[in-house]
Amino acid sequence: MKIDILTLFPEMFSPLNSSILKRAVDNHILEFNLINIRDFSKDKHKKCDDYPFGGGAGMLMSVQPIYDAIKSVQKENSKIIFPSPRGAKFDHKKAKELSSFEHLIFVCGHYEGVDERIFELFDIEEISLGDYVLTGGELPSMVIIDSLSRFVDGVISKESLENESFSNGLLEYPQYTRPAVFEGIKVPEVLLSGNHQEVEKWRNKQSLKRTKERRSDLLKKN
Ligand code: 4G0
Numbered sequence: 001m002k003i004d005i006l007t008l009f010p011e012m013f014s015p016l017n018s019s020i021l022k023r024a025v026d027n028h029i030l031e032f033n034l035i036n037i038r039d040f041s042k043d044k045h046k047k048c049d050d051y052p053f054g055g056g057a058g059m060l061m062s063v064q065p066i067y068d069a070i071k072s073v074q075k076e077n078s079k080i081i082f083p084s085p086r087g088a089k090f091d092h093k094k095a096k097e098l099s100s101f102e103h104l105i106f107v108c109g110h111y112e113g114v115d116e117r118i119f120e121l122f123d124i125e126e127i128s129l130g131d132y133v134l135t136g137g138e139l140p141s142m143v144i145i146d147s148l149s150r151f152v153d154g155v156i157s158k159e160s161l162e163n164e165s166f167s168n169g170l171l172e173y174p175q176y177t178r179p180a181v182f183e184g185i186k187v188p189e190v191l192l193s194g195n196h197q198e199v200e201k202w203r204n205k206q207s208l209k210r211t212k213e214r215r216s217d218l219l220k221k222n
Helices: 010-017 019-026 063-073 092-098 138-149 158-163 196-214 216-220
Strands: 002-007 031-036 078-089 103-107 124-128
Touching: 002 010, 002 063, 002 138, 010 019, 010 031, 010 138, 019 138, 031 063, 063 103, 078 092, 078 138, 092 138, 103 138, 124 138, 196 216
Parallel strands: 002 031, 002 103, 078 103, 078 124
Antiparallel strands: none
């Protein structure tokens, strides 16, 4: 999968160059390409923002540099994503859906948003991480990219994906590793028993208990 990222702050994306995502890039499973929107400004001072028509606080991103930046990377099969507080809420299901595209384009907004005409010129999906505002779309882009990358074949093991939170609609069960006792706290006996059936039963029970306590909304949905 190729991911083009259109931003005024390409230097913010160094986290994509470490750990599991770095391995995926090295293995040619993922390809990230950073595009500086400022390079496409036709303004003599490379300006990319302006005052909103009708007045109001703050600045908007101008349509022209974003338009030309998208045009420079768009292919027939591209999916364009714009992280925005007014988008539909991001979740596990959306991450999985996005992981099946060959080419994604992330457009990172800044200031008070972008000139609305960009949404008439392109088919753009607005996605929100939640009900809060950030200074730019860079961090949410990275969150969405990290999350969807885990569903791309070969990025992490199939087992890891199947066992984690949300894949079964429930929160994850408690996990432990060595030592068996730490500061007087013992690992639950069943996990040391070697009885895989009992372990499975215990984990399911714990998942359900946690989900009831912390996220009862997950049990009601669908
Ligand atoms: C567009 C996403 C982009 C409009 C982006 C801000 C929060 C999220 C941005 C605005 C973002 C989120 C209207 C302030 C960039 N903040 N919740 N900031 N406005 O996913």
